[in-house]
Amino acid sequence: MTYLAARRRVAIIRANIDLCFPELDPESRARLVQANVRSMALGVIDTLSAWFAPDAAIAHRIDVRGLGPLRAALERGGALCLYAHFHSIELGGRALSLVLGRPMHQMVRRHNDARVEQVIDAARRSFCGKTIEKHQLADIVRSLREGHPVGYAPDQNFKRHIAFVPFFGQPAATLTTSARLARMTGVPVFCIWFIRNGERLELDIESFTPSGNDDDDAARWMAFLEARIRRTPEQYLWAHRRFKTRPDGSVVYPGTLLKPRDR
Numbered sequence: 001m002t003y004l005a006a007r008r009r010v011a012i013i014r015a016n017i018d019l020c021f022p023e024l025d026p027e028s029r030a031r032l033v034q035a036n037v038r039s040m041a042l043g044v045i046d047t048l049s050a051w052f053a054p055d056a057a058i059a060h061r062i063d064v065r066g067l068g069p070l071r072a073a074l075e076r077g078g079a080l081c082l083y084a085h086f087h088s089i090e091l092g093g094r095a096l097s098l099v100l101g102r103p104m105h106q107m108v109r110r111h112n113d114a115r116v117e118q119v120i121d122a123a124r125r126s127f128c129g130k131t132i133e134k135h136q137l138a139d140i141v142r143s144l145r146e147g148h149p150v151g152y153a154p155d156q157n158f159k160r161h162i163a164f165v166p167f168f169g170q171p172a173a174t175l176t177t178s179a180r181l182a183r184m185t186g187v188p189v190f191c192i193w194f195i196r197n198g199e200r201l202e203l204d205i206e207s208f209t210p211s212g213n214d215d216d217d218a219a220r221w222m223a224f225l226e227a228r229i230r231r232t233p234e235q236y237l238w239a240h241r242r243f244k245t246r247p248d249g250s251v252v253y254p255g256t257l258l259k260p261r262d263r
Contacts (some may be wrong), residue, residue, distance in 0.1 A: 008240040010037060010075035015253050020168035035234035042196065043087025045237075050090040050229060051123030052211040055098060062095045063197070066205035070149070070190050071100065078144035078187040079228055082208065083153040083194070084179060084225050088201060091153050092194025095126045095201055102130035105143040107149040136178065144185040151192070154178050154218075154224055157244045164247045165219035173245040176214040183210065191221070196235060198263050 021029055049058060064131070065087045073079045081104070083089055097104045108124065108131045111117035124131050129148060132139045143150050151211050154175035164171040182189045192199075193204040210217050229236045 009070045012241055013238040014252055016112040016242060019170060032233060035110055036238050039087050039234045045093040046088045058095060059098050061201050062099060064203040067099060069207055071204050073188045074149055077147045078188045079149045080144060080182055080187050081149055081151045081192045082193055083151050084155045085153060086135050086194050086235045088194045088196050091201060095203055104151045105130040105148045107132050107134050109134055122181060128232060140181060141185055144187045156240055159245055163215040163218050165222050166204050167222045170243055171247050172242060174218045176218045179210040179214045179217040191224060195232055
């Protein structure tokens with residue numbers, strides 16, 4: 001079953017890359033699929049490092065840009081840190097805690113197996129002050145109002161509180177709650193990009209100013225994300241069914257249905 005799930009994931013990667021990079025010829029898209037699978041394997045190693053490696057094994061690998069404004073914001077209160085699902089996202093969250101010198105509070109998706117989730121959550125809590133299940137918006141608001149930095153990744157497919165905004169020329173169901181969280185709590189918003197560069201991990205921090213229009217802000221953030229992905233497209237999580245929910249009900253991933261635990 002693991003083999004079949006892996007084959008389905010590769011099929012999802014291929015479907016996403018075919019959809020998002022029509023300007024590439026078939027051979028170039030095939031190479032990008034292969035590079036993405038390799039990067040995903042390295043991402044597994046990064047994830048295990050994030051969960052179990054000592055601080056010293058990670059701290060010497062980090063290159064960070066734009067840390068000053070985030071640190072200044074945290075001296076005044078909380079900050080909403082928008083993550084994206086690059087393969088090194090778990091290691092990036094650990095690295096951000098290290099460079100800030102304080103634990104992040106992070107939104108997570110709980111594993112379907114309670115025993116596996118117990119191990120993962122214990123590992124995350126070694127560097128996270130708190131892990132917050134993705135639907136627990138009240139807990140996110142509480143952490144922000146208490147002055148904590150909160151890692152929040154709104155770039156996957158959701159069915160509630162969404163707008164369909166352009167992403168690689170395709171309508172993508174995107175959470176509109178990021179700007180609303182900032183408005184409710186008064187905290188500043190930052191985009192945090194985690195990119196692997198050889199043995200180094202690059203953290204690039206940018207300020208993001210909400211406009212007051214939640215749909216427009218979702219579209220702006222996805223445009224920023226697309227620009228970042230185009231720099232290192234092989235490092236993005238194309239194995240996620242990003243276009244599962246479509247405004248016209250069309251199906252992007254025929255033959256790739258997964259069991260609930262594989263999603």
